[in-house]
Amino acid sequence: MIVLGIETSCDETAAAVVTDAREIMSNVVLSQIEDHRPFGGIVPEVAARAHLEHADHVIGQAMKDADIGFNDIDAVAATTGPGLIGGVLVGAMSAKAIALAANKPFVAVNHLEGHALTARLTDDIAFPYLLLLVSGGHCQLLMCNGVGSYTRLGTTIDDAVGEAFDKTAKMLGLGYPGGPLIEQAAATGDATRFDFPRPMKGKPGCDFSFSGLKSSVRRAIELLGDDLDAATQSDVAASFQVAVADSLVSRTRKAIETAKESAPNLSHLVVAGGVAANHAIGDALRSLCTETGLTLIQPAPALCTDNGAMIAWAGLERFRLGHTDPLDFKARPRWPMDPDAPPAAFAGVKA
Ligand code: KG4
Numbered sequence: 001m002i003v004l005g006i007e008t009s010c011d012e013t014a015a016a017v018v019t020d021a022r023e024i025m026s027n028v029v030l031s032q033i034e035d036h037r038p039f040g041g042i043v044p045e046v047a048a049r050a051h052l053e054h055a056d057h058v059i060g061q062a063m064k065d066a067d068i069g070f071n072d073i074d075a076v077a078a079t080t081g082p083g084l085i086g087g088v089l090v091g092a093m094s095a096k097a098i099a100l101a102a103n104k105p106f107v108a109v110n111h112l113e114g115h116a117l118t119a120r121l122t123d124d125i126a127f128p129y130l131l132l133l134v135s136g137g138h139c140q141l142l143m144c145n146g147v148g149s150y151t152r153l154g155t156t157i158d159d160a161v162g163e164a165f166d167k168t169a170k171m172l173g174l175g176y177p178g179g180p181l182i183e184q185a186a187a188t189g190d191a192t193r194f195d196f197p198r199p200m201k202g203k204p205g206c207d208f209s210f211s212g213l214k215s216s217v218r219r220a221i222e223l224l225g226d227d228l229d230a231a232t233q234s235d236v237a238a239s240f241q242v243a244v245a246d247s248l249v250s251r252t253r254k255a256i257e258t259a260k261e262s263a264p265n266l267s268h269l270v271v272a273g274g275v276a277a278n279h280a281i282g283d284a285l286r287s288l289c290t291e292t293g294l295t296l297i298q299p300a301p302a303l304c305t306d307n308g309a310m311i312a313w314a315g316l317e318r319f320r321l322g323h324t325d326p327l328d329f330k331a332r333p334r335w336p337m338d339p340d341a342p343p344a345a346f347a348g349v350k351a
């Protein structure tokens with residue numbers, strides 16, 4: 001079984017071909033970082049236009065790299081939400097056009113399900129498992145029970161964790177995107193110099209919050225004024241990063257306890273999304289797993305950040321269970337993985 005997957009929900013134009021033997025035949029990702037860098041963040045209109053400009057040749061390249069034609073695929077999948085609607089429409093319409101022209105089934109994929117199922121492509125793990133999804137747009141803890149079946153244990157009540165990295169980098173004058181730059185600066189910093197808060201640590205439930213931490217970093221930077229030299233920047237970055245790692249570990253520890261109540265044999269924690277590339281966070285989660293008897297699955301960075309392979313794979317998982325979607329399937333800017341989850345207390349749009 002061969003599936004083409006298209007991803008255009010944020011700032012990567014991506015397409016890939018995967019097989020049910022878990023082979024990634026091709027995986028083409030075109031990052032728009034340079035288009036957005038001058039603005040210090042993603043501009044939805046810029047993203048939509050860039051997807052429109054590049055989708056055709058990115059899809060063509062994925063087919064060429066896989067050395068197959070549209071007649072060789074069994075289905076075409078695309079992200080149909082959640083995400084920036086302009087980009088989502090470009091990818092979804094491209095996939096529908098291919099499906100119509102090549103007379104192949106179309107599979108609508110929830111972007112978050114793409115992240116959630118990647119560990120089954122890379123590591124062939126069985127359900128159920130716990131997922132910590134940490135990206136620029138999301139911060140959630142999800143119990144993955146089966147394809148299409150997820151229980152949300154926690155979500156952010158304000159910023160996503162990647163957003164906190166990006167904003168902190170901006171306040172420090174490090175540039176964009178902030179995650180890798182904070183990690184780089186933190187490598188030589190003193191993580192004990194600033195005692196930033198550990199948001200939600202020890203609180204009941206598994207929800208996240210990062211706005212208080214961000215304000216605290218802003219106040220520290222304001223107080224430093226002209227004393228913010230490169231060494232101090234590194235100390236702020238390191239102190240911020242350890243506070244985030246502590247907070248993520250505390251929330252995930254709670255989620256493991258909760259998950260084990262319904263799944264006593266829980267054996268895997270999966271971490272996905274761009275922030276999963278952070279080594280300090282990875283190390284902290286690995287220690288937590290050792291302590292709680294779980295195995296940590298951390299897909300390679302290229303499969304943690306947005307890509308087409310995760311969408312092709314999620315499409316394949318759905319397709320082989322018999323799920324296909326009509327060509328008038330509507331794109332969904334918001335599409336919760338667990339529609340039955342109650343809204344998180346005080347949560348804004350990110351929940
Ligand atoms: O999953 P992703 O590529 O895109 C979505 O947001 O869906 O995640 C991007 C986010 C950005 O906020 C970026 O700053 C963050 O992931 N990020 C990192 C690192 N690399 C990327 N955050 C912390 N440490 C990193 N090494």
Ligand code: ZN
Nearest residue numbers: 115135305306
């Ligand atoms: Zn993503």
